[in-house]
Amino acid sequence: MTQKPNLRIPGPTPVPQDVLDAVAGPMVNHRGREFAALVKRVAERLKDFYQTGQDVLTLTCSGTGGLEAAVVSTLSPGDKVLAVTIGSFGERFASIAETYGARVSPLAYEWGQAARAEDVRRAIEDEPDIKAVLVTHNETSTGVTNPLEEIARVVRKADKLLLVDAVSSLGAIPLCMDDWGLDAVVTGSQKGWMVPPGLAFVALSDRGWKAYETAKMPRFYLDLGRHRDSLAKGQTPWTPALSIFFGLDVALERMTDEGMEAIFARHARIGRYTREGVKALGLELFCQDERYASDTVTAVKCPEGVEVSALRTLMEDEYNVVLAGGQGKLSGKIFRIGHLGLVEEDDIRQALDALARALPKAGYTPSMAR
Numbered sequence: 001m002t003q004k005p006n007l008r009i010p011g012p013t014p015v016p017q018d019v020l021d022a023v024a025g026p027m028v029n030h031r032g033r034e035f036a037a038l039v040k041r042v043a044e045r046l047k048d049f050y051q052t053g054q055d056v057l058t059l060t061c062s063g064t065g066g067l068e069a070a071v072v073s074t075l076s077p078g079d080k081v082l083a084v085t086i087g088s089f090g091e092r093f094a095s096i097a098e099t100y101g102a103r104v105s106p107l108a109y110e111w112g113q114a115a116r117a118e119d120v121r122r123a124i125e126d127e128p129d130i131k132a133v134l135v136t137h138n139e140t141s142t143g144v145t146n147p148l149e150e151i152a153r154v155v156r157k158a159d160k161l162l163l164v165d166a167v168s169s170l171g172a173i174p175l176c177m178d179d180w181g182l183d184a185v186v187t188g189s190q191k192g193w194m195v196p197p198g199l200a201f202v203a204l205s206d207r208g209w210k211a212y213e214t215a216k217m218p219r220f221y222l223d224l225g226r227h228r229d230s231l232a233k234g235q236t237p238w239t240p241a242l243s244i245f246f247g248l249d250v251a252l253e254r255m256t257d258e259g260m261e262a263i264f265a266r267h268a269r270i271g272r273y274t275r276e277g278v279k280a281l282g283l284e285l286f287c288q289d290e291r292y293a294s295d296t297v298t299a300v301k302c303p304e305g306v307e308v309s310a311l312r313t314l315m316e317d318e319y320n321v322v323l324a325g326g327q328g329k330l331s332g333k334i335f336r337i338g339h340l341g342l343v344e345e346d347d348i349r350q351a352l353d354a355l356a357r358a359l360p361k362a363g364y365t366p367s368m369a370r
């Protein structure tokens with residue numbers, strides 16, 4: 001295959017050529033002045049995208065490592081946490097907390113639904129000893145975005161910690177860490193940031209840092225206090241993935257040039273375009289209420305008579321379009337189209353055109369043909 005594939009999975013996302021070029025650059029001293037300047041530049045720009053006055057720490061690990069860092073840096077074994085889960089990433093967040101000894105009280109929804117702030121309020125009221133609420137902003141496995149601002153409002157009112165998995169939302173759809181009162185916000189380089197996998201970003205609020213002081217879960221590599229102390233010196237506590245940092249520096253410059261509002265508008269527009277295109281093919285969205293449909297990933301119910309794996313292979317081999325399948329219990333039931341980071345209408349149009357041609361070959365007989 002000579003042509004670059006149209007990588008339509010929700011991470012890793014396509015990386016622009018100038019970012020790839022930067023990634024290929026020579027190593028530098030990670031305790032030197034040049035890298036210190038880069039670390040500070042990157043940290044300042046990340047603060048803008050987080051819409052926070054707090055430090056944004058960059059860890060060398062995937063997004064899951066960032067979630068683990070948030071948990072072990074704010075909680076103690078025995079703490080009760082309310083885990084709001086609407087899909088497989090919500091379950092992962094809960095199981096990290098459980099692994100470190102938190103008592104997890106689940107607030108689980110049928111996959112395809114969004115969480116409701118009112119349910120969160122009631123759950124906290126029923127169990128007043130809850131210390132923290134874990135929530136996924138954008139559930140990548142189901143293509144649903146939770147009403148995070150509303151959920152944050154009830155969590156703030158109850159004065160609990162709010163830890164947020166924003167891995168597939170931040171930098172692509174609106175999130176205001178300080179205004180909404182979020183206490184830990186985590187994302188990863190390979191999603192909306194147009195950077196290869198390898199870095200996670202984490203920020204804590206003042207409440208989060210206060211919790212850090214007394215948090216007793218075991219931590220070393222992921223100890224956010226060490227990362228904060230190092231950042232003050234323009235460093236990271238451990239040898240960072242320098243190459244990915246080089247790429248991030250360029251990607252953030254691109255994002256700053258485009259502007260946050262323009263980036264959000266582009267994702268909203270392309271999200272809508274994807275959903276309309278999917279429905280025009282006679283297919284059904286997995287998301288049950290389109291008001292909560294994700295603008296970074298669209299999950300589509302696989303129609304009767306079509307096998308997801310066969311469809312994805314056909315899309316890849318004949319049309320050069322890479323789609324994602326379903327995760328966990330959704331395996332074989334849905335496929336997903338990623339549209340975050342480096343994405344324009346043309347990329348989606350090409351994917352939809354390919355779908356229109358591949359579906360009949362995969363055994364699809366449209367009931368409401370275009």
Ligand SMILES: *Cc1c(COP(=O)(O)O)cnc(C)c1O
Pocket residue numbers: 011062063064065089136138139140165166167168188191
């Ligand atoms: C991708 C993703 C993660 C983290 O996955 P990693 O593979 O560890 O980077 C976590 N949560 C959500 C919602 C994601 O989309």
